Amino acid sequence: MANIIDGKKVSAQIREQIALDTQKLVAETGICPGLAVVIVGDDSASKVYVKNKKKGCEQVGFYSEEHALPEDTTQQELLALLDRLNENPKIHGILVQLPLPAHLDEKTVIERILPTKDVDAFHASNVGKIMIGDYDFLPCTPAGVMELLHSVNIPIEGKECVVVGRSNIVGKPMAMLLLHENGTVTIAHSRTKNLSEVTKRADILVSAVGRAKFITADMVKPGAVVIDVGMNRDEEGKLCGDVDFVSVEKVASYLTPVPGGVGPMTISMLLKNTLTSAQNAAKKG
Numbered sequence: 001m002a003n004i005i006d007g008k009k010v011s012a013q014i015r016e017q018i019a020l021d022t023q024k025l026v027a028e029t030g031i032c033p034g035l036a037v038v039i040v041g042d043d044s045a046s047k048v049y050v051k052n053k054k055k056g057c058e059q060v061g062f063y064s065e066e067h068a069l070p071e072d073t074t075q076q077e078l079l080a081l082l083d084r085l086n087e088n089p090k091i092h093g094i095l096v097q098l099p100l101p102a103h104l105d106e107k108t109v110i111e112r113i114l115p116t117k118d119v120d121a122f123h124a125s126n127v128g129k130i131m132i133g134d135y136d137f138l139p140c141t142p143a144g145v146m147e148l149l150h151s152v153n154i155p156i157e158g159k160e161c162v163v164v165g166r167s168n169i170v171g172k173p174m175a176m177l178l179l180h181e182n183g184t185v186t187i188a189h190s191r192t193k194n195l196s197e198v199t200k201r202a203d204i205l206v207s208a209v210g211r212a213k214f215i216t217a218d219m220v221k222p223g224a225v226v227i228d229v230g231m232n233r234d235e236e237g238k239l240c241g242d243v244d245f246v247s248v249e250k251v252a253s254y255l256t257p258v259p260g261g262v263g264p265m266t267i268s269m270l271l272k273n274t275l276t277s278a279q280n281a282a283k284k285g
């Protein structure tokens with residue numbers, strides 16, 4: 001039976017350290033890390049995420065702002081808000097909750113955020129820095145996955161790593177972070193032939209496809225470490241991941257649950273990036 005990697009526990013430890021570092025920063029410089037979250041429209045899942053982010057800020061002693069805009073907000077109105085937040089010295093991190101309503105252009109919106117305040121690390125400038133291994137921020141979910149692997153001392157160097165999913169938010173940066181730690185990385189996706197043969201080679205398997213219980217026991221190498229980034233609903237409407245937990249638990253050596261695995265880590269990494277941005281601002285004076 002697999003060892004379960006407890007994301008809530010690891011996340012709590014990280015937040016404790018962020019709270020201590022925040023107290024130190026405020027005491028020494030008078031600068032309190034500030035995070036602004038922008039949400040457009042009425043998406044219920046997005047509202048839950050925003051609430052959790054606000055709660056996280058309170059927990060570690062950050063200043064936070066929430067900007068809830070109506071569904072019919074224009075591109076110009078949204079960009080004008082981002083310009084104001086870019087110029088606001090109290091704000092060190094800006095996060096626009098995705099997905100945006102269809103009439104808004106996500107790429108333009110992401111590029112409008114200053115790279116120094118882009119705590120999601122989606123801006124092309126930050127993506128490029130991650131590619132060359134010289135970065136200020138890491139995308140929150142892949143960074144959270146790496147913290148979970150480190151928390152249970154999983155060696156990555158020389159291991160076969162397979163990432164299922166190729167999104168800009170998780171799949172691609174996840175592969176890059178594993179590569180930076182000398183993993184041998186394969187990115188698989190919906191067009192990959194003989195997918196189960198590819199996943200079965202993995203010593204470390206990360207699934208980020210967004211399909212409920214997609215990864216089954218016959219796709220997993222015995223003793224593999226399996227990280228489930230998925231957040232889905234099963235046929236009964238219950239929250240579940242990409243991994244069929246019940247069957248894979250019997251095969252894997254380590255496994256993350258959903259909920260309680262990668263999810264809590266994502267917000268903790270967002271807070272960590274915001275603290276880094278505030279510390280960088282303090283250095284510049």
